[in-house]
Amino acid sequence: MHLYLAIFGVVLSTLILPLPEELALLGVGYLAQQGQVRLAGAFAAAWLAIALGDAASYYVGRFLLARLLATRFGQRLIRPDRRRWAEDLVRRQGWRAIVLGRFLVALRGPVYFAVGASKYPARRFLIINSLVGLVEVALVVALGYFFGKGGALAGKVRWIDAAIALTILITFTLPWAFGRWLRVRARA
DSSP states (O other): OHHHHHHHHHHHHTTTSSSOHHHHHHHHHHHHHTTSSOHHHHHHHHHHHHHHHHHHHHHHIIIIIHHHHHSHHHHHHSOHHHHHHHHHHHHHSHHHHHHHHHHOTTTHHHHHHHHHHTTOOHHHHHHHHHHHHHHHHHHHHHHHHHHTGGGTHHHHHHHHHHHHHHHHHHHHHHHHHHHHHHHHHHHO
């Protein structure tokens, strides 16, 4: 039971710590493969932590983000015209933003803050995010389980590291490229 609580805590802590939750999920699969926890229990603990963490991000966005962005600091952080554009985009593309946010490692929190700030219906957010979270947790925990066979995870970590590095690179490059595209489009 203590290991399941530890799994829950570690995965939930990725909400605050600068650690991608995907790394924690890989570790969950590895622990299950090594027989230290049951796969179903580890999966449930990890998924529950992710669902609660994402709900927290949504509610922070819904109840606190507007106040922060109304301050002088907030307006310097995000210009009011970009804020209106982002909130309008989330209103029009709500479920797509949730699905995309689930798979954007470094931008998941800000996307969920924006979804909350746009007053997207909470029940709909929780249902969509929970279902997409089930799929992601299953896939990543399964990867950890698969790579943990025979203790060979250490040899495969290079590929996992490369995939994570590529994901982070794409996550930081796409917003910059999209912003540049918007600026060029606005000039034209």
